Amino acid sequence: MDVRGGAGVAGCCGTSVDCARCPVRAIAVCGSLAPEQLCELARIAAARRLAAGQVLFDEGAPAHDVYTLTAGMLKLFKVTRDGRRQITGFLLPGDFIGLAFADSYVYGAEAVINSEVCRFRREPFEQLMHRHPRLERDLLGRASTEIAAAQEQILLLGRKTARERVASFLFAMCQRQNVGDGGQLQVPMSRLDIGDYIGTRVETVSRVLSLLCREGVLAMPTPHVIVINSLRRLRQEAQP
Amino acid sequence: MDVRGGAGVAGCCGTSVDCARCPVRAIAVCGSLAPEQLCELARIAAARRLAAGQVLFDEGAPAHDVYTLTAGMLKLFKVTRDGRRQITGFLLPGDFIGLAFADSYVYGAEAVINSEVCRFRREPFEQLMHRHPRLERDLLGRASTEIAAAQEQILLLGRKTARERVASFLFAMCQRQNVGDGGQLQVPMSRLDIGDYIGTRVETVSRVLSLLCREGVLAMPTPHVIVINSLRRLRQEAQP
DNA sequence: CGCTCAATTGAGCACTTTCAACGCAAGTGG
DNA sequence: CCACTTGCGTTGAAAGTGCTCAATTGAGCG
Numbered sequence: 061m062d063v064r065g066g067a068g069v070a071g072c073c074g075t076s077v078d079c080a081r082c083p084v085r086a087i088a089v090c091g092s093l094a095p096e097q098l099c100e101l102a103r104i105a106a107a108r109r110l111a112a113g114q115v116l117f118d119e120g121a122p123a124h125d126v127y128t129l130t131a132g133m134l135k136l137f138k139v140t141r142d143g144r145r146q147i148t149g150f151l152l153p154g155d156f157i158g159l160a161f162a163d164s165y166v167y168g169a170e171a172v173i174n175s176e177v178c179r180f181r182r183e184p185f186e187q188l189m190h191r192h193p194r195l196e197r198d199l200l201g202r203a204s205t206e207i208a209a210a211q212e213q214i215l216l217l218g219r220k221t222a223r224e225r226v227a228s229f230l231f232a233m234c235q236r237q238n239v240g241d242g243g244q245l246q247v248p249m250s251r252l253d254i255g256d257y258i259g260t261r262v263e264t265v266s267r268v269l270s271l272l273c274r275e276g277v278l279a280m281p282t283p284h285v286i287v288i289n290s291l292r293r294l295r296q297e298a299q300p
Numbered sequence: 301m302d303v304r305g306g307a308g309v310a311g312c313c314g315t316s317v318d319c320a321r322c323p324v325r326a327i328a329v330c331g332s333l334a335p336e337q338l339c340e341l342a343r344i345a346a347a348r349r350l351a352a353g354q355v356l357f358d359e360g361a362p363a364h365d366v367y368t369l370t371a372g373m374l375k376l377f378k379v380t381r382d383g384r385r386q387i388t389g390f391l392l393p394g395d396f397i398g399l400a401f402a403d404s405y406v407y408g409a410e411a412v413i414n415s416e417v418c419r420f421r422r423e424p425f426e427q428l429m430h431r432h433p434r435l436e437r438d439l440l441g442r443a444s445t446e447i448a449a450a451q452e453q454i455l456l457l458g459r460k461t462a463r464e465r466v467a468s469f470l471f472a473m474c475q476r477q478n479v480g481d482g483g484q485l486q487v488p489m490s491r492l493d494i495g496d497y498i499g500t501r502v503e504t505v506s507r508v509l510s511l512l513c514r515e516g517v518l519a520m521p522t523p524h525v526i527v528i529n530s531l532r533r534l535r536q537e538a539q540p
Numbered sequence: 541c542g543c544t545c546a547a548t549t550g551a552g553c554a555c556t557t558t559c560a561a562c563g564c565a566a567g568t569g570g
Numbered sequence: 571c572c573a574c575t576t577g578c579g580t581t582g583a584a585a586g587t588g589c590t591c592a593a594t595t596g597a598g599c600g
Contacts, residue, residue: 138452140455140459140460140539141539141540146455146458146459148451148455159444159447160451161444167451190433193430193433196437197430203399204399204400204401204402206447207399207400207443207447207450208400208406210450211378211406211450213454214378214453214457217457217499218386219380219386221555221556222556250578251579251580252579256458257458259459261557262578263558263579263581264555264556265579267556267580267581269580283579299380299382461587462587462588490546491548492546492547500589502547503549503588503590504587504588505547506548506549507549507588510548522597523546523547523548
């Protein structure tokens, strides 16, 4: 549970926002706030560590908090009554969690690897947001980006083949991690997670990866590190 | 092309916002604006009629405008290079179009039936939005709702069977149109459109509908009017 | 009446899934 | 230190769902 209070946070105001440790510094919206406002934010913030596999919150739970991811990787997912799971997104540091909520969370969130989030109580965060239009505007921009990404995923799930899905997934990960030709792509999530994200079975993911490997598009030193031999071919396979 | 200027719009200010004809009245956000602000909005607004099948804008075109739908129905879609199409959403009157845009539209928009939109120049609209935080807040709320809906669709496309997809689609349409047991659901879009929305072929949509019909869940007086015999069974088939 | 276009239905096939087994690496306990 | 277990990834063979291709029906319209 390891919930730490604002220990390293108070320093933010005094030292004019340069403490690297402060979780607030790492969040989404810090660029749009003045130091005094950052300090205000810090007062309702708390860091929390999550071990790999640990659940941050369940789908349907009352949404008391919003978060930003400061380290690690999270997966968001929905589950049907009979156990089918769909991962709706993987989050990287800097991502904000809490845009799509009403009274309760519309998806569950779980740590893929050891992670750290910065938690804000929902109510005071929203009040602060309303007092600072720049913060609100920043979130609107993030929401727009998220909608565009969701629609790209809808195209993938609705109209792409298994091969194209895997290629699209890898290509998108390359872009987020800024990996180019010959670069090492970190793939911390399991094959099952990948399958649940792109709408296929584990075995299909594995098969397609093996195939792309045999064809020389990529190499897999370990299951969780993928070397990209040709980003161009990967992009072609992804079908924009 | 039928672009009408602010003819019926000017009245909005003088008569304290009660003219039913005014396109601005119909938009998303009117509830969050005072009469003077509505008037401001009206100055950058223009109504436009669209015939069924007419394109409002293409994917990738420079995004000069945002819109609200005032009458009819629009479909939003993306197309792959080799012609596969995915419809990302159907819009009903009151819906806002323009949240997910950067410099260019990330999807195309086309009228399903004869429709009417209210157009706003993007730049002045954003300026006005920045001057009126309540407007911005309203749009943020809409964006949240849209993200939640997109994730529901992602679950559908990634993990549901053809039968569940059709049932989910119909059930969602029932809720949006407020149709209950015995009610007539209006389905103005073609079977092809439905298939491109739920990620199946036309034939599959047709087959599943025929099946549900034979099973007594629904009836189809015409292809575009569906009578719901048991909303409960439809909901069961949809698998939440 | 013949045309066109949408919807429906049928039959065969293909891709993905399902079911099952195996290899491998890490962790555990004697 | 080694047998055993456990979890994950991979591979194979069989099965099935939804797709492709093709033909038929039906409604709207000149």
